[in-house]
Amino acid sequence: MSWPPGAAAALVFLLSAAWGSATLAPSLQRPVRGCPCSDPALCRPLAGSNQLEVFVFDVGGQDWKQYDWSKMTTIATFGAFDPELVCYAHANEVRVVLKGDVRIRDIVDQINRTAWILSKVNLAKSQFMDGINLDLEEAVTYQSVEYFVLTQLVKETTETFHREIPGSQVTFDVAWSPDCIDGRCYDYVEIANSSDFLFVMSYDMQSQMWDDCFAKANAPYYQTLSGIHAYLNLHIDPRKLVLGVPWYGYDYPCTQLFEAGRCALKNVPFRGAPCSDAAGKQIPYKKIMQQVNKSITGRFWDDDQKSPYYICMVNNTYHEVWYDDPQSISMKAGIVKKFNLRGVGMWNANLLDYGNNATAQKQTGDMWNALHPL
Incomplete structure (x- = not known):
């Protein structure tokens, strides 16, 4: 996107006039106008920190009413914005943060970048939120213009949010390893220093398969561990890392099934790798739980990857489904405790079954419980 001369500056002025510029008094001192909550105090931003961060993604709907x-x-x-969710979250002392995504090429210019940041700060204020989660995930070449712009975006976003909404939280989503996964060659050290913490997306680890083209776990334990080690080896403070785990798996159709755990895949290249998880499709945990006991094999456990899987038949084709369950997730949550990380989180909370069935309720409760390392 390109801006006509003077348009971006005008936008900054209009945003500042409408909601207040970044130099106004802290939001804690503003009157709570338009508060949708029965108690106006619930529209104040939360402050302080928790001993263990549990970071939850929600993609909409009413499932949140059944979350733990x-x-x-x-x-x-x-x-979509749900004011009732904000009121309920604040009543339970849980922060609510915005999604922040923008094309890097659109914020290379300082004026455009400032305008985007101000628009997000003011949106957070108008919705009585507590910060922003930056989810860009673009491929960036090392030390390119975009490399430095992305670092500046995080720094400036954090500074502005912290100034405008005291106690607010600015986080940044990163791949399972800092080793240029999927072309994301970021300045991870500076981004970690500038933000409140990194959410490490320790899933989709088969986006680039370099060795062989067989179905594998979405988030193998030792690969998860190696990714966290790589961040720590950059001397990033462990309290700046939140480990993200998947509440979904991958359903892979086999071009040939040699034996359990040896499901050959169609070659689907991605970013130079000959194979990828694009050969399969994502499947939510609630659907997995409906399928596994009806499958050909029932639940298998792969001790090398520390992950469950099963085999089913669909239209005369064998499918191998790899996923995470309370056993595999609790093992990964143990990494949080072992290395004193900031916390744990998941993508995403809507992928469980929040119905009235007693079996589903237990399965759902076990997944929430697995997030807390023993």
Whole structure:
């Protein structure tokens, strides 16, 4: 996107006039006008920190009413704005943060970048939120213009949010490893220093398969561990890392099934790798739980990858489904405790079954419980 001469500056002026510029008094001192909550105090931003961060992504709908709020500290809203959710979250002392996504090429110019940041700060204020989760995930070449712009975006966003909404939280989503996964060659050290913490997306680890083209776990334990080690080896403070785990798996159709755990895949290249998880499709945990006991094999456990899987038949084709469950997730949550990380989180909370069935309720409760390392 390109701006006509003077347009971006005008936008900054209009945003500042409408909501208040970044130099106004802190939001805690502003009157709570338009508060949708029965108690106006619930429209104040939360402050302080938690011993264990549990970061939850929500993609919309009403599932949030059934979440285990006793196990949450932050909810990132990636769906439509729901003022009732904000009131309920604040009543349970849980932060609510915006989704922040923008094309890097659109914020290379300082004026455009400032305008975008101000628009997000003012949106957070108008919705009585507590910060922003930056989810860009673009491929960036090392030390390119975009490399430095992305670092500046995080720094300036954090400074502005902290100034405008005291106690607010600015976080940044990163791949499972800092080793240029999917072309994301970022300045991870500076981004970690500038933000409140990194949400490490320890899933989709088969986006680039370099060795062989077989179905594998979405988030193998030792690969998860190696990614966290790589961040720590950059001397990033462990309290700046939140480990993200998947509440979904991958359903892979086999071009040939040699034996359990040896499901050959169609070659689907991605970013130079000959194979990728694009050969399969994502499947939510609630659907997995409906399928596994009806499958050909039932639940298998792969001790090398520390992950469950099963085999089913669909239209005369064998499918191998790899996923995470309370056993595999609790093992990964143990990494949080072992290395004193900031916390744990998941993508995403809507992927469980929140119905009235007693079996589903237990399965859902076990997944929430698995997030807390023993």
